[in-house]
């Protein structure tokens with residue numbers, strides 16, 4: 001059996017949907033059964049486990065051979081994911097697939113608690129004896145859903161990158177497609193760390209795709225990293241999150257998310273990665 005921890009999130013739901021499309025009946029390990037049924041379908045097999053509840057996690061993973069783990073950003077992520085790993089080891093899970101940050105993000109000396117967290121989780125994972133695969137997707141296209149309100153109301157996209165700056169955005173559904181296939185046949189992927197992205201584009205071009213699909217002009221408004229930081233602070237965002245997002249913006253401006261890597265999706269999923277156009281078309285109602 002296959003389990004997906006974090007199944008109600010952006011990536012987790014894409015993994016579950018792809019597994020179901022491939023004929024699997026995975027168990028969604030979630031904290032909220034109603035949300036799971038809402039986003040994954042009424043027929044989804046659910047196991048309830050808060051990530052700090054080790055006993056519930058162990059129960060949820062009992063009888064599972066492979067587990068997908070993705071949790072949100074938070075300063076408790078190391079403890080949460082170590083709890084999942086411990087539960088997987090106790091339950092006899094053979095293979096764990098996890099979503100990490102990019103190679104410039106998931107480093108022990110990162111300024112971000114999230115970057116340091118990913119690095120610490122991976123040190124322990126690699127020493128644990130369980131078989132593992134680490135996924136390093138590029139920046140998520142789905143991050144744009146966080147700007148849906150201003151795209152809708154003001155027809156603008158605001159980001160701390162120049163208009164012509166290249167980024168290889170990644171649709172989380174490609175992570176779902178990759179992750180599902182690894183979970184179904186994990187052996188060839190044991191001990192591998194995979195970087196993958198969609199096609200490289202510029203943010204100006206991305207805004208152009210929005211304009212084309214939505215049928216009205218969407219402006220791309222570049223701001224500086226300092227302006228972004230000040231805006232986040234004025235909204236009283238927690239310090240750790242401001243630091244994380246500033247770290248990401250600085251790494252991005254240094255080219256950390258500009259390298260295109262479409263090989264894994266093409267070889268494993270046997271189709272090109274999803275495009276920015278496919279992304280906007282799918283989520284059109286949120287932006288229109």
Ligand SMILES: NC(=O)c1ccc[n+]([C@@H]2O[C@H](COP(=O)([O-])OP(=O)(O)OC[C@H]3O[C@@H](n4cnc5c(N)ncnc54)[C@H](OP(=O)(O)O)[C@@H]3O)[C@@H](O)[C@H]2O)c1
Nearest residue numbers: 006007008009010011031050051071072100101138139140
């Ligand atoms: N955003 C990017 O551009 C990007 C790029 C590369 C890598 N990443 C990495 O991708 C990961 C985030 O992926 P995502 O966007 O798919 O995450 P997400 O949408 O935030 O989903 C997080 C999942 O974890 C669950 N969860 C959180 N806290 C929990 C708790 N205490 N107990 C039980 N479940 C809990 C959430 O449940 P609920 O639905 O109930 O809240 C949800 O199912 C991060 O590790 C990030 O570093 C992000």
